[in-house]
Each structure stands twice: as structure tokens, then as C-alpha cells.
Amino acid sequence: MKLDSKIPDGPIQEKWTNHRFNMKLVNPANKRKFRIIVVGSGLAGASAAATLGELGYNVDCFCFQDSPRRAHSIAAQGGINAAKNYPNDGDSVWRLFYDTVKGGDYRAREANVYRLAEISNNIIDHCVAQGVPFAREYGGLLDNRSFGGAQVSRTFYARGQTGQQLLIGAYQALARQIAKGTVTMHTRTELQDIVTVDGHARGIITRNLVTGELNRHAGDAVMLCTGGYGNVFYLSTNAMGSNVTAAVKAWKRGAGFANPCFTQIHPTCIPVSSEHQSKLTLMSESLRNDGRVWVPKKKGDTRKPLDIPEDERDYYLERRYPSFGNLVPRDVASRAAKERCDAGYGVGRTGLAVYLDFADSIKRLGEDTVRARYGNLFDMYAKITADNPYKVPMMIYPAVHYTMGGLWVDYELQTTVPGLFALGECNFSDHGANRLGASALMQGLADGYFVAPYTVGNYLAQHGSMNAEGKVTTEHPAFAEAENELRARVDRLMNIGGKQSVESFHKRLGKIMWDECGMARNKEGLTRALERIPALREEFWSDLRVPGSATGCNPELDKAGRVADFLEFGELMCRDALTREESCGGHFREESQSEEGEAKRDDENFAFASVWEHKGEGVEPALHKEDLTFEHVALTTRSYK
Amino acid sequence: MSRLARTVQTSIGAKGLMAVTGIALMGFVLAHMIGNLQIFSEPEKINAYAHFLQSLGPGLWIMRIGLLVIFVAHVWAAVKVSRASREARPIDYAFKKKDLVTSYAARTMLMSGVIVALFVAYHVMHFTLGWIDFAGSYGQMTTIPGVDHEVPDVYAMVIDGFRHPLTAITYVLANLVLALHLSHGAASLLQTLGFRNRENAATVKKFGIGFGVIVAIGNCSMPLAVLFGMIGGAS
Amino acid sequence: MQLSLHVWRQSGPNDPGRMDQITATDISGDMSFLEMLDKVNEDLINEGKDPIAFDHDCREGICGTCSLMINGVAHGPDSGTTTCQLHMRSFRDGDAIYIEPFRSRAFPVIRDLMVDRSSFDRVIESGGYISVNTGNAQDGNALPIKKADADAAMDAAACIGCGACVASCPNGSAMLFVAAKITHLGQLPQGQPERSLRAKNMVAAMDAEGFGACSNHYECEAVCPKEIPADTIARMNRDLFKASLCE
Ligand SMILES: Cc1cc2nc3c(=O)[nH]c(=O)nc-3n(C[C@H](O)[C@H](O)[C@H](O)COP(=O)(O)OP(=O)(O)OC[C@H]3O[C@@H](n4cnc5c(N)ncnc54)[C@H](O)[C@@H]3O)c2cc1C
Ligand code: HEM
Ligand code: HEM
Numbered sequence A: 001m002k003l004d005s006k007i008p009d010g011p012i013q014e015k016w017t018n019h020r021f022n023m024k025l026v027n028p029a030n031k032r033k034f035r036i037i038v039v040g041s042g043l044a045g046a047s048a049a050a051t052l053g054e055l056g057y058n059v060d061c062f063c064f065q066d067s068p069r070r071a072h073s074i075a076a077q078g079g080i081n082a083a084k085n086y087p088n089d090g091d092s093v094w095r096l097f098y099d100t101v102k103g104g105d106y107r108a109r110e111a112n113v114y115r116l117a118e119i120s121n122n123i124i125d126h127c128v129a130q131g132v133p134f135a136r137e138y139g140g141l142l143d144n145r146s147f148g149g150a151q152v153s154r155t156f157y158a159r160g161q162t163g164q165q166l167l168i169g170a171y172q173a174l175a176r177q178i179a180k181g182t183v184t185m186h187t188r189t190e191l192q193d194i195v196t197v198d199g200h201a202r203g204i205i206t207r208n209l210v211t212g213e214l215n216r217h218a219g220d221a222v223m224l225c226t227g228g229y230g231n232v233f234y235l236s237t238n239a240m241g242s243n244v245t246a247a248v249k250a251w252k253r254g255a256g257f258a259n260p261c262f263t264q265i266h267p268t269c270i271p272v273s274s275e276h277q278s279k280l281t282l283m284s285e286s287l288r289n290d291g292r293v294w295v296p297k298k299k300g301d302t303r304k305p306l307d308i309p310e311d312e313r314d315y316y317l318e319r320r321y322p323s324f325g326n327l328v329p330r331d332v333a334s335r336a337a338k339e340r341c342d343a344g345y346g347v348g349r350t351g352l353a354v355y356l357d358f359a360d361s362i363k364r365l366g367e368d369t370v371r372a373r374y375g376n377l378f379d380m381y382a383k384i385t386a387d388n389p390y391k392v393p394m395m396i397y398p399a400v401h402y403t404m405g406g407l408w409v410d411y412e413l414q415t416t417v418p419g420l421f422a423l424g425e426c427n428f429s430d431h432g433a434n435r436l437g438a439s440a441l442m443q444g445l446a447d448g449y450f451v452a453p454y455t456v457g458n459y460l461a462q463h464g465s466m467n468a469e470g471k472v473t474t475e476h477p478a479f480a481e482a483e484n485e486l487r488a489r490v491d492r493l494m495n496i497g498g499k500q501s502v503e504s505f506h507k508r509l510g511k512i513m514w515d516e517c518g519m520a521r522n523k524e525g526l527t528r529a530l531e532r533i534p535a536l537r538e539e540f541w542s543d544l545r546v547p548g549s550a551t552g553c554n555p556e557l558d559k560a561g562r563v564a565d566f567l568e569f570g571e572l573m574c575r576d577a578l579t580r581e582e583s584c585g586g587h588f589r590e591e592s593q594s595e596e597g598e599a600k601r602d603d604e605n606f607a608f609a610s611v612w613e614h615k616g617e618g619v620e621p622a623l624h625k626e627d628l629t630f631e632h633v634a635l636t637t638r639s640y641k
Numbered sequence B: 001m002s003r004l005a006r007t008v009q010t011s012i013g014a015k016g017l018m019a020v021t022g023i024a025l026m027g028f029v030l031a032h033m034i035g036n037l038q039i040f041s042e043p044e045k046i047n048a049y050a051h052f053l054q055s056l057g058p059g060l061w062i063m064r065i066g067l068l069v070i071f072v073a074h075v076w077a078a079v080k081v082s083r084a085s086r087e088a089r090p091i092d093y094a095f096k097k098k099d100l101v102t103s104y105a106a107r108t109m110l111m112s113g114v115i116v117a118l119f120v121a122y123h124v125m126h127f128t129l130g131w132i133d134f135a136g137s138y139g140q141m142t143t144i145p146g147v148d149h150e151v152p153d154v155y156a157m158v159i160d161g162f163r164h165p166l167t168a169i170t171y172v173l174a175n176l177v178l179a180l181h182l183s184h185g186a187a188s189l190l191q192t193l194g195f196r197n198r199e200n201a202a203t204v205k206k207f208g209i210g211f212g213v214i215v216a217i218g219n220c221s222m223p224l225a226v227l228f229g230m231i232g233g234a235s
Numbered sequence C: 001m002q003l004s005l006h007v008w009r010q011s012g013p014n015d016p017g018r019m020d021q022i023t024a025t026d027i028s029g030d031m032s033f034l035e036m037l038d039k040v041n042e043d044l045i046n047e048g049k050d051p052i053a054f055d056h057d058c059r060e061g062i063c064g065t066c067s068l069m070i071n072g073v074a075h076g077p078d079s080g081t082t083t084c085q086l087h088m089r090s091f092r093d094g095d096a097i098y099i100e101p102f103r104s105r106a107f108p109v110i111r112d113l114m115v116d117r118s119s120f121d122r123v124i125e126s127g128g129y130i131s132v133n134t135g136n137a138q139d140g141n142a143l144p145i146k147k148a149d150a151d152a153a154m155d156a157a158a159c160i161g162c163g164a165c166v167a168s169c170p171n172g173s174a175m176l177f178v179a180a181k182i183t184h185l186g187q188l189p190q191g192q193p194e195r196s197l198r199a200k201n202m203v204a205a206m207d208a209e210g211f212g213a214c215s216n217h218y219e220c221e222a223v224c225p226k227e228i229p230a231d232t233i234a235r236m237n238r239d240l241f242k243a244s245l246c247e
């Protein structure tokens, strides 16, 4: 596997501008002769499909939900970053670039991150023009807030529903193209495999979730915008349907998978209440701006929070990180909470929770101000827990939230399979080992609105065929082959005739992943996982029970397919975590920490992106390395003390 | 014109037509009521009023036809809208859908409307055409000051008519139904025509109920007063 | 707790369907309504029966995928709450719960409690957007917007497209959903150029999909999980009259 990141030369500020000029263009009259397959209708997919439609390409867009508007991007609460510097607090493209590389713990590609920072401003402009109702000040201008511990206010937001509003904007742009006929939308349709011809991605096979049919779709390029794989942990803040299927299929068809072990654990989520829990709910990070995190000083203290006097409380973040206090980055805050709970200071029924206390801010600002700032979050918390956070401290615990790892892509967002592109959370690109708050929405939209539409043109101008005879059609044997494999797999799933449900397997996989490959990882645990996961996979394929039939609507069968892919992917994650014998960002190897228990990065040996190549069923995947060089952001240890 | 035609073809347009015709009909009901309330003063008053109406000649016919057209338009829209709504849910819920905020009046608009229509038909046959005339007092003549020839004794016709208990009860019930129709209608039309908002919502609701109550009191007072011999003396 | 569920079962679009009684055992108050159904399904699967099909995804009350008519109320008894955010502590041990799909001619049943709401997408496609191509935009602050207008637009834009308004409207009307979009875009300067066209086209599309008309029952407003105010409908009516009579 050859890893050519295709970073344009020239000074970093001019790379993207020069590259845009150097890329080949497709003649406007010819654009409609190209069919582009966009899988996913989240921020990345919807924005890409809409923009490509506007440019005149023929687009087929797919999502598994009943409407493109329901993609999981909708759940994003906090906001989206941009280097506008409207508050005049010293922000700039350079600072956003710098913060993102540093925040990512130096495991991202400088050139990509710079482009992201550069484009961030166009995103805001475009979204405003689309009618996204961003929060505004009385003067009528856009409001900004500081988010995720950033030193500047660069986060644009729409109440607590920024992701929803941005997605609705992209969805409406998409709807416009659907009406125009440039985009054909396929809802309740799940990608099952990618078809390659002569090494180029030339189509996909999908399953219609209503009829159960397998269908072939041929195209000149395929774009995967299928989101993150956090659900490999079963419990995460992702939507129930979020899956890794598309990425795994791409991997098996030759696409390199980068840094699979880089997962982000979000510190402020509502703790698990019972074993029936199906998913975890995030409480926006902004809560940490006014809430104080603490646990009792006494081990196993069972008193009610309000009965615990001030001097018997341990505000451990403020204690350990005087300068950043409660606003330390996500990975640091999450590990600190885990450390306290593992040490036996955790609170709540399960002992797996810490307090997030607003008493002081309510005293300082008054209940109304606090309500104005966090009202909807407090209500949500009350709805779920039946506690009143205005009176008693909230209980929070970290939860899997985002996956920095993903399909490896070059500067043009193209995977190692020509014609196969990956956008949004589905790729590994810009966040390194840890994503800063409000940067994923930015990246998804940058990829979809402003990067991929250019770079795919560059690919088509060179490798796409305009004339019918050169086109690959669904009649090509590669399609029949892929379809037959899938039909066989579906039959196999339906006919195992075992006793255990899909859900029960997913839960068990999640438990393994959380215990061995979660917030803290070590050699022993990971090796254990590498034995337990294949064993569980064995059991899955021999004792699974899928009710119903393969034809018609059968949600259990849909789930079975996804879990089967998670079972393969989980192994790859653990393997990646095992080989990365350093701590960086969201990846914490217990073997690699300082005396005070802080993460220790090893730039000597691990300043690279791990890229995994599939070598065939039952064969160990091969590890390739993309070395990362840092010319503009000096490598330093992150310190928030 | 074709613009108007196209507009009323839409669900919202039809509603608008219903609202506008509704206003006209409300206006008529109100004016008619005020005119009729003269029954409480001496006979000459209402007879003179009736005579004045008759004397309008062609003007009266223009009003009558206009009223009829408005009425028909209202009913047409009502039927169109109601049918569309019925067809919108072919399979109903097994567990009866709970009504959280809607009112009885709102749910029975079509029914109350139909009842009003039947009443009007009966009413016109009663007082205007005299086809139905238990009291046998239709077409009595009388004199009023300032008019040299005889004029219909509307006063007597109404009094005699309402002395007949069944007739009086019919009028009372019919007008209660009308009041019900208007208690929703009068408020509803403000929303339909786009005048209702968060601030005035409560007032709008009160207005509807108020209008209904006024019509109920005004129109029912007459038959009841006659029935209990408060006007027109004992029979 | 133990509950007696009466659930609509329908194997496919052509199956007439029926209400079935299913007993849900050891349900805890901390479970969400959908987690209760997960539990029931787990038991059904273990008994070798077909699980109940229902739509859901985010389970955070934001994607609008979950639906369900629960004891005659869309999204169940708690106001301003989607089914996925409804918790079992709102029910008592031994309760009978009737669970049905959202009913509307424009929402055909796919299976059990799953319905097809693509009619909503087609209504948006008819004009629920602002026509701007990527790359055309001026600076985000070039055009100040009154905070009040931006907030009102946001109130309406909060619609999650769940369809509860249709399900609970005695007339099966989609007015609240359409009005929310028309209000969201109509409140903003960017939305003005297409305002009239949008009203005309979206109302026409709404009618064509077979939704009912509005007779101002306000049931939609009462069940809307995002509490979209019904005066958006008044606003939409105004836009439509102006558009189709004056232009
Ligand atoms: C609770 C929560 C809060 C967040 N808050 C923030 C925030 O405040 N700021 C921020 O910047 N980021 C935030 N994030 C992260 C951010 O929302 C996501 O990373 C981003 O939206 C991902 O967008 P996407 O387009 O890549 O994928 P998604 O939005 O997940 O879209 C995936 C799409 O792919 C489709 N799909 C998936 N698999 C298949 C398949 N096999 N076949 C067919 N289609 C498929 C789905 O139908 C969907 O349309 C948050 C994430 C979560 C979970
Ligand atoms: C004197 C006679 C009548 C008056 C004053 C009257 C008045 C009104 C008014 C003001 C409305 C409200 C319109 C709106 O909501 O925008 C209305 C609605 C309605 N009317 Fe009438 N009406 C009368 C007769 C009738 C008749 C005869 C029928 C039926 C056959 C009828 C059927 C309806 C229906 C179904 C509505 C509901 C409209 C809606 O809110 O959807 N009405 N009427
Ligand atoms: C108790 C209440 C009412 C009384 C006492 C009453 C009385 C009368 C009288 C006396 C006439 C005949 C006038 C004439 O021929 O000169 C009349 C006509 C009429 N009334 Fe009423 N009325 C009452 C209620 C109503 C209501 C509620 C309506 C409609 C909803 C109505 C509609 C009409 C109409 C349409 C005519 C015919 C007018 C014409 O064209 O001549 N009336 N009414």
C-alpha cells in the first residue's frame, strides 16, 4: 500500500490556493455525464451532494434513515468554530490552525488542518446565506462564545441545536437539488459493499431496508460520508443506527484505515443508570464554563451531595490543573473523572459518576442567568434523571462521543482506492488524536461544501469517462460478484438459527471494548481483547438468532449486519491501540504516563499516522506509517497545570 | 378573478373564503338581531323597520341575493374543507385520540353549521314565505304612523309564532347551536386570516366566546320572552 | 413494573393489521419508552416471535425519527417530549398502554409502528429552502438581523419533522410543520426574495400529499415536542393570501 499524502508544495498559506489552480477542471457541459455516488446525508454528505448537484453533476445520495434530515449530525449541540475574529480577541486562521494541531496532540497533518482553518470562515458565510439562524447580539450581528476551553471566542452557535440547524441548512440545499433532478435521494437504503473495477471505485451495492432487496449502483466516483464508529462500544452518544459498515467494506476493498484507536471520550455525559440503557446522552461541554466538578474526599461516601460540607469536597480538576481548572480539554477531564471513580471516590448508585455543581454560579449569577444559559440542558437532564439540577448537583460521567480515526485520505480526501473519497467523521484527517470542541461540524462542512467538490473534479477530469462506452455499468461482473457475496452473507445470517439476539452480542462486544480499549488501555488488556473478540465473533456466527425473513422490512437483520462489521472492526481497533505504545490525545496507554499520571507522548517513535491494510480474512492486517512532520507548530507537551 | 378561483382551491384559500363569508354572515346575524330586538318596544317600531326593509325594493333583492351567494360559498368551502380533512385519515386510531386543547364547538363545526342551515330554511319558510304557519298569523296587516297604506304586521306574526311553544323551543335550540358555531368561528377566523398571535391569543378566544354568548342571549331572549308572556301580553 | 401493551401489528403495507396484546414484564422507571420496547423485543425474540418494528435513531429528542401514538397522544403523555425522551416513570405498574403508528393518508404504514414520512421531504423540496449556491455568500455579518427576528426564526426552525402535528390533528393537517418552515425562512432577510413563491409552492405540495385542512384545533401545538407555536400557521396563511391574491 502506497501512502502519498499529495501535500502541495509552497508555503502553507498558499498550498490550497495553488492547488485549486493546479487541479484539472471538468468542462461544465460534461459534468452531467458523470454520476457521483454520495453515501451519507449528514453534514459532510448533504453538503457534498448539494454542492456537486449545483455544479451540474449527476448525484445519487444514500442514507439509512427515513429522511436525509435525520443524519446524526443533527445531535450536535455546542457549536461550530471559525476564525472570523468578530469578537476581536486575537483570533486568526493561524491561531485556529495552531490550536487544532496542538489540541490534536500533534497527530494530524499540518497542511490539511491549515486548509480547514482557512475555509472555516466561508462556512459561516454560506450557512448564514442559507438561513441558518445563528445566535445574534442585539446589534444584529453574530454572537460567539468560547467553547471547550479555547482561549478565544470563535464558536458560532444556534441555541443548543447548532448541528440541527447546520444540517437542516444542508438538507434544504440538498432538497433544492433533488427538486431540480440533479440529485436522486435514496432513503432507508444501506450501503453493503463497494465495487471496484481495475482498482478504481466504480459503484456500490445497497440493501433496501423496506423491501430487503439488494441493488447495484454504478458511478464514476464514490464518496463515503458515513460518520463515526463510536457504536463499536455499544453505549455511546451516537445514534442507534450509526455504524462502521461502509468504512469496513472500504477497508476490505483496499482502503487504508488510519488510527482506528483514536476515540474521544466526552467528559460531560449522563451516567449509565441500568443495564437496559441503550445509549448515552451528552450534556454540552459549555456546562463546564459555570459548573464545578467534584467528588467527596472520603472514599465510598454515601451522604447526599448537599450533606457533604465544602471542606470535605475534592474539586479535583481545580486541584490538579490550577490554571485551566474545570475547562481542561476533554481527554484530560475524562481521564481525571475515571481516575477518581476507579480510586473509589465515585458517586451515584453505580459509583461511576462525579458531581457537576452549579450552586456557586447560581449564587454568583442568580438562577435566572443560569437558566438563560443552560435552561434546555437542565431540562433535558431533569427529564432523563428526574433530578432538579438547580437544587442538587448534576451527576456526570465520560462517554464515547467521537472517533478521530477513520479511512486514511490524502490532501484531496481520496482514500488509497482511486475514486473512493471519504469525508467528515468517516475520514481520519484533521483532528489528530483528540478533537477540539466545535471542530467536527466545521470539518464536515469544509469537506463537503468546499474541498471535495473541487478534488473529485480533479479526479474525474483524469480518470472519469465521459462517453458511454468507457463507462462501467451495473452489468459488469464485479457487481454480480459483490452482490452474490452479499446474498450469501444475508442467507448465512438468516440461517444460523441460534439462540442469542443481535443486541446481546453488541452489548458484549461493547463491554470488551470499554473495559480493554476505553479511556485507559494497557498491553495486557488489549492482548486479552484480541483473544476475546474473535471468540465472540465465532459465537456470533454460530449462535445468532435473526427473526423474520430476508425479504421485506427487518430491522433485526439490519442490526445483525452492522454488528457483524463491528465485530471485525473492534479487533482492528485493539490491534492499533496495542501497537501505539505512547499516550496521545484520546489514546491513553497506562504504560506511558508521568509520575502525576499525565499522558506521555512519544514523538521519537510515534509521530506518525498508523494506516492499516486489509490482507484477507483471517490474515493479520499490515501496518503502514504516514510520518507526520511539523514545520509550523513546534512539538510541545500539552500542559494545563 | 382566476387568481381568486385558484386561491380558494387551496386548503388555506378555502379556509379564507370561509372566514370572509363567515364575517359577512356574522354581520348579518348581528344586524338582524339588533333589528329584531325592537320587538321589545311597541309594535309600530318593528313593523316600521320591516316596512323600511320591504320598501328598499331592488336594494332588498340585492341584499338577499348577496346573502344567498355568501351563504352558498360558505357552505361550499365548509364541505370541501371537511371532506379533505376526513379523507386525510382513512384509518382511525383504535384508542380514541385524546383531545388536549380543542373545544366541543371546534369539533362540531360542520354539524352545527348544517343545523343552522336547516334552521334558516325553516325560518325563511316561516316568517318570509309563510309556508309554515301554525299560528295562522302570517299576512296580517296593520298600520303604522306616517304610512298611508297598510303594512304586514310583523310584530303580531312573531308574537303569535313564538306563542306556539314548539316553535319557540326550536328557535331557542337553533340559536344555541348557531352561538356554538360562532363561539369557535368568530375566533377561528382571526387565526385563519392571520391576525392571531402569541400576544392576543387569549383575547381572540374570549372574543369568540363573547360573540357566541351575545348571539345566544339576543336571539333566544325573543322566543323566551314571548313564551313566558313578558311581551305581547298573555295569550 | 408490569404493563399490558396493546400494539398495532402489521407485517407489511398490504396486511390489514390488528391490535395485539403483549405483556411487558420487569420494566423499571429509569427506562425510556423505547428501552421498554427494546426489552419487550428481546423477550419476543427469545420466545421465537417477531419483534415490534418501530422507528428511532438519536434517542435524544432531536432527529425526529421516533413517533408512536401512546394512549391516544402523539409522543405520549409528557408535553414537549419525544417518545425517545419519555420515561417509564410516567406510567404505573399494571397500566394498559395502547401503542399505534402515526395515522395519516400521507404517512402509509411500512411495518408495525413504522410509517413513511417522505411526504414531508417532498413538501420541503417544493420550496422549503433559500436558493443560494455554495460560494455565492457575502460576509456573515454584512447583513445585521434583529435579534428578535433571529430568535423567532430559531423558534420555528427547531421543528424536527417528526409528524406528531399531523398525527394529532383531528383533520390530519400538516399546517404546523409547513408553517414552521415558512416562518423560519420568512423571518430572515435572506428568505424574502422567495417568500411568496415558497408559500404558494409549499401549500400546493402539502395539499397534493393529501394532508387535511386546518380548522384551528391547536392540538398540533399541544403535542409538538419542540413547542412550535400555532401562530406560525396564521403567519403562513397571511403569506399565502398575499402571494396568491396580490402577486
Ligand atoms: C451528541 C453529539 C454532539 C456533538 N456536538 C458537536 C459540537 O457541538 N460541535 C462539533 O463540531 N461536533 C459535534 N459532534 C460531532 C459531530 O456532530 C459529528 O462528528 C459530525 O456531525 C459527523 O457528521 P458526518 O456527516 O460525518 O456524519 P453523520 O452526520 O453521522 O452522517 C452519517 C450519514 O451516513 C449515513 N450512513 C451511515 N452508514 C451508512 C450505510 N452503511 N449506508 C448508507 N448510509 C449510511 C447516515 O444515514 C447518515 O446520513 C457531536 C456529536 C455527537 C454524537
Ligand atoms: C349564519 C350562518 C353562519 C355563520 C354566521 C357562520 C360563521 C362561520 C365562521 C365565522 C366561521 C369561521 C371561519 C374560519 O375558521 O376561518 C365558520 C366556520 C365554519 N362554518 Fe360557518 N357559519 C354559518 C353557517 C354555516 C353553515 C350553514 C355551515 C355548513 C353547512 C357552516 C359550516 C362551517 C364549518 C364546517 C366551519 C369550520 C371552518 C373551519 O374552521 O375549518 N357554517 N362559520
Ligand atoms: C329569534 C331570532 C329571530 C327572529 C325573531 C327573526 C325574525 C325574522 C323576521 C320577522 C323575518 C322576516 C322579515 C320580513 O319578512 O320582513 C326574518 C327574516 C329572515 N331571518 Fe330571521 N329572525 C331570527 C333569527 C334569525 C337567524 C339566527 C338567522 C340566520 C342565521 C335568520 C335569518 C333570516 C333570514 C335569512 C331572513 C330572510 C330575510 C329576507 O330575505 O327577507 N333569522 N327573521
Ligand code: SF4
Pocket: C158, C159, C160, C161, C162, C163, C164, C165, C166, C176, C177, C180, C220, C223, C224, C225, C226, C227, C228
Ligand atoms: S411541527 Fe412539531 S410536531 Fe410537527 S413535525 Fe415539527 S416538531 Fe414535529
Ligand code: F3S
Pocket: C168, C169, C170, C171, C172, C173, C174, C175, C176, C213, C214, C215, C216, C217, C218, C219, C220, C221, C230, C233
Ligand atoms: S391541530 Fe390541526 S386543525 Fe390546525 S391548528 Fe393544528 S393543524
Ligand code: FES
Pocket: C055, C056, C057, C058, C059, C060, C061, C062, C063, C064, C065, C066, C082, C083, C084, C085
Ligand atoms: S429518536 Fe431521535 S427524536 Fe426520538
